[in-house]
Amino acid sequence: MPTFTVSCSVLVALLLTSAPHAAAAQPSAGMPQPPADLIVTNGRIYTADPARPLVDAFAVRGGRVVFTGSAREAKALAGPATTVVDADGRTVIPGMVDGHAHFSGLAQKLRSVDLVGTRSLDEVIARVVERARRTPKGTWIVGRGWDQNAWGHTAFPTHEALSAATPDHPVVLERVDGHAAYVNAAAMQRAGLTAATKDPSGGRIVRDTKGNPTGVLIDRASSLVERQVPPLSRQEMRAALRDAVARMHSLGLVGMHDAGASREQIELFADMAQQGELNLRVYVMIADDATALDHYFQVGPRSALYDGQLWVRAVKLYADGAMGSRGAALLEPYSDDPNNSGLLLSAPAHIEDVARRGLAAGFQVNTHAIGDRGNRVVLDAYEKALDARPTADHRFRVEHAQILHQDDIPRFAQLGVIPSMQASHQTSDMYWIGKRLGPTRLYGAYAWQSLLQTGVVIPNGSDFPVEEVNPLISFHASIARQDARDWPAGGWYPEQRLSREDALRSMTLWPAYAGFQEQLMGSITPGKYADFVVLDQDIMRIPADLVLRTRVLSTWLAGRLVYKTPH
Missing domain, CATH: 3.10.310.70 (Diaminopimelate Epimerase; Chain A, domain 1)
Incomplete structure (x- = not known):
């Protein structure tokens, strides 16, 4: 099992996700406690909390976890109006969050x-x-x-x-x-x-x-x-977004990081949240539009709006294109298209300028970069911005970080930059990526373990609707580096696989950290939102080839049931 070395700053931040809340919210001995609203018991509960990773039960009050521990202790918090959920020995995990996806894109795809x-x-x-x-x-x-x-x-x-x-x-x-x-x-x-x-x-x-x-x-x-295609009306988009939320809930997602939303879309999300129609934790990255950025930089970062449904404190830029269309920017030409080295979609000076402005306004800056040249351009631009305005805990991100030159792998940790990666991209691309890159560059392709060993965390995701919404596809890809047919035998460059513990964190605690949300969500920890999922199989122990047969039995947001599988 590979070990995970984490930098001191990240380790402190992640440990803080449990300790302060536990001290504040865990019942004190001898102190009478108000009854819980909900108790979940008789389950194998993986909390993703480094202080207490596995428990038998937990209790919820006011939409937040107030206790984790044994079933006997949890039942002491039961009152006449408490709802008790018997998990019947099933597996419970924190509500999963897609660290990079496209909310409106999924809504439109469904239409x-x-x-x-x-x-x-x-x-x-x-x-x-x-x-x-x-x-x-x-x-x-x-x-x-x-x-x-x-x-x-x-x-x-x-x-x-x-x-x-x-x-x-x-x-x-x-x-x-x-x-x-x-x-x-x-x-x-x-x-x-x-x-x-x-x-x-x-x-x-x-x-x-x-x-x-x-x-x-x-x-x-x-x-x-x-641009010639008429857009959906506001009401059509609203209905489509509700359908997208229902789809996410059915697959165990309680939140997502929206990788590039317009001001109009963000205002629609806010309106839906106000009207009680959203029921999702949406971490928004503002699309690269000069007018929108001017507006939001003036307003300033906003977090946990509408009872923790909306965050507007990040920006989404694009450095290059994608590998499949040979638009990802490479340091050397494509092996199967020797006259083509891809496309830069933004000038390096633009990325640096927005990064400087983001630092000044308190906004995280996240940039799409897939090719090794695209990633280097982004890291260089971030470095210049951070040299001009040194900032601690900025948590800038590179979205995808798929193909990296070996010299650039340690730079993420050195700069405090988070590689936000999507494991299912690896299993989708592995059939043909060797033709695009040749054998040597593959050692820096989807290099999850190489990055982890430098001390970063890797929030996982699907990039839906590019990939399927189901987060267990990325969990399976993370631990096996194989497709749904278990190919290739032993996994594709298996030394880059994640442990199951890291794979679980990559879709719970690490997206929370990547969105400045780790004090509120990401683990089943006292003080945090009671977001959790009940599964019909134990993904932490079953053979990897059974993970994709796992079903979500129920999804809960702030202790409320938002999805239950039909029987």
């Missing part, structure tokens, strides 16, 4: 054509044609989830077959990673996209030998067409 899992271009087109039959002519059709790497080759499609099958509808289909779009002729016509259209900064129009657009748009070129 669009689902292309995840398609195994050919023909299957993609068939799903679109089925939607077209039920859609008035001239209306946009939007889909997401195609991946040419799953079609038996890595070549991008061209628009002809899609255009022929859907002549009466403009169609825009986002790639699974959200960093490329596939469009038909009608969509290009609506957008005025021709051979004369220039590539936008940070984007590329894929063209044929005559310079004509082929129908694939990389990174910021996608906006040339996507």
